[in-house]
Amino acid sequence: MKFTVPVLVFLPIIILSCSTQKKTTSSSDYDNSLLEQLPHHIKLTWESDPATTQAVCWRTRQGQVESKLQYTKATPSPFFEDKIITVEAQSDTFTADDGTWNYHAVNLENLDPNTRYSYRVGNNDYWSEWAEFTTATGENEPFKFLYFGDVQRFIFSKGSRAIRQAVLHNPDAKFMVFAGDLIHRSAVNIENWGEFFPAGGWIFENYPTIATPGNHEHKWYPDDKTTYEKITPIWNHSFAFPQNGPEGMKEETYYVDYNNIRVISLNLVFWSKHKETILKWTEERLKEFKGDWVIMTHHYNMESAARNRTPGIRYPELKELYEKYEVPLVLTGHEHLYARGQMDGVFPVYAVSVAGPWMNAIRFEEWMDRAGTSLQLFQEIYVSPESLRYVSRTIMGDVYDEFAISKKADGTLNYQERPDLGPESLVPPQNFEDRYDKELVESYESDKEAYLNRDK
Numbered sequence: 001m002k003f004t005v006p007v008l009v010f011l012p013i014i015i016l017s018c019s020t021q022k023k024t025t026s027s028s029d030y031d032n033s034l035l036e037q038l039p040h041h042i043k044l045t046w047e048s049d050p051a052t053t054q055a056v057c058w059r060t061r062q063g064q065v066e067s068k069l070q071y072t073k074a075t076p077s078p079f080f081e082d083k084i085i086t087v088e089a090q091s092d093t094f095t096a097d098d099g100t101w102n103y104h105a106v107n108l109e110n111l112d113p114n115t116r117y118s119y120r121v122g123n124n125d126y127w128s129e130w131a132e133f134t135t136a137t138g139e140n141e142p143f144k145f146l147y148f149g150d151v152q153r154f155i156f157s158k159g160s161r162a163i164r165q166a167v168l169h170n171p172d173a174k175f176m177v178f179a180g181d182l183i184h185r186s187a188v189n190i191e192n193w194g195e196f197f198p199a200g201g202w203i204f205e206n207y208p209t210i211a212t213p214g215n216h217e218h219k220w221y222p223d224d225k226t227t228y229e230k231i232t233p234i235w236n237h238s239f240a241f242p243q244n245g246p247e248g249m250k251e252e253t254y255y256v257d258y259n260n261i262r263v264i265s266l267n268l269v270f271w272s273k274h275k276e277t278i279l280k281w282t283e284e285r286l287k288e289f290k291g292d293w294v295i296m297t298h299h300y301n302m303e304s305a306a307r308n309r310t311p312g313i314r315y316p317e318l319k320e321l322y323e324k325y326e327v328p329l330v331l332t333g334h335e336h337l338y339a340r341g342q343m344d345g346v347f348p349v350y351a352v353s354v355a356g357p358w359m360n361a362i363r364f365e366e367w368m369d370r371a372g373t374s375l376q377l378f379q380e381i382y383v384s385p386e387s388l389r390y391v392s393r394t395i396m397g398d399v400y401d402e403f404a405i406s407k408k409a410d411g412t413l414n415y416q417e418r419p420d421l422g423p424e425s426l427v428p429p430q431n432f433e434d435r436y437d438k439e440l441v442e443s444y445e446s447d448k449e450a451y452l453n454r455d456k
């Protein structure tokens with residue numbers, strides 16, 4: 001009862017205050033009722049040089065066939081309207097399970113290196129918020145980027161944790177690498193792309209993405225779970241990646257040169273069909289690169305690591321090529337667990353990671369120096385002219401794995417694992433017993449013991 005008087009006293013004042021504000025001027029150019037109409041799934045990628053270009057892709061509703069991008073050099077002042085440049089997007093209409101959408105893309109060119117720009121996308125009354133990107137310096141200087149394994153399932157509810165925590169821990173990361181299986185069903189938006197882009201949300205608007213396609217980005221016939229057709233059209237509509245790959249594999253197999261490193265994405269889903277082409281193209285890219293570090297990313301690791309998968313080297317010719325050119329680091333996914341190691345004791349270091357909640361049990365292999373499961377992880381890669389430092393963290397921010405590769409003056413590579421890493425998380429995933437053959441379940445503990453007691 002004692003609150004009665006103050007409420008009666010203040011209520012007219014509050015109403016007066018609100019109504020006064022409304023009559024004088026609007027304090028927002030954001031109309032809540034337009035929310036559904038706004039451009040969305042906005043993301044940054046590179047189609048060409050990160051120092052002078054920036055690609056932006058987004059989606060609008062069926063009625064908004066045309067869309068534009070506006071940009072200008074970023075300023076602390078909000079009064080930059082007179083400096084805005086407007087660019088028409090390239091647009092395509094595509095009908096998916098959640099309706100008909102217009103997909104748009106712009107590749108901004110002739111930008112200044114090491115410069116922050118503001119941009120927004122939309123048309124008429126329907127504009128996104130302003131977001132920022134910064135062009136690469138083009139110089140050989142230290143920076144870091146992020147790497148994620150499969151997000152794939154329960155993307156919005158739990159996969160989002162990995163993307164968001166990674167960026168909250170690393171706001172100064174320059175870009176994100178996704179090693180395939182971003183989603184579960186390639187041509188489906190509901191539960192898939194419709195969750196993936198909101199899972200990253202504004203992060204995709206501010207941090208460029210490099211993604212390599214996994215098996216799940218390819219069409220999955222409902223009746224035949226082993227047959228894949230070509231990559232989903234949603235891949236090409238959603239991203240603008242470089243078209244510098246072999247014919248028929250553009251924007252799937254490609255490379256991005258960021259400052260002193262080259263990131264090479266290989267689509268290995270049709271390896272047996274395109275083996276010779278991929279090998280020839282990759283060798284040319286390795287041979288010609290004059291920068292400091294090449295980082296390979298493809299969805300499948302050199303050897304499987306999930307307990308219910310067939311052991312053996314998947315790509316012997318690629319392994320040979322990597323060893324010949326001393327590729328330092330290969331970033332992969334697909335296994336739904338964590339594994340890291342060198343094969344036959346030589347470079348490259350192979351990393352397998354997982355971002356989303358779908359987990360597999362480990363098949364402990366000789367090449368593994370570090371393994372893990374029942375963990376959502378993200379990775380930080382610190383680059384300098386002299387070294388690569390790799391840190392894998394749980395989404396709690398704890399270091400799960402760490403090593404460094406350094407280069408001596410004569411070009412020789414040196415590898416050093418962090419000596420004080422904590423115990424490995426080798427807890428098999430929930431319902432492991434129901435998903436695996438009885439013998440794989442029964443042998444798990446003894447295999448784990450043998451792994452933990454191995455000579456290192």
Ligand SMILES: [Fe+2]
Nearest residue numbers: 181214215334
């Ligand atoms: Fe996969």
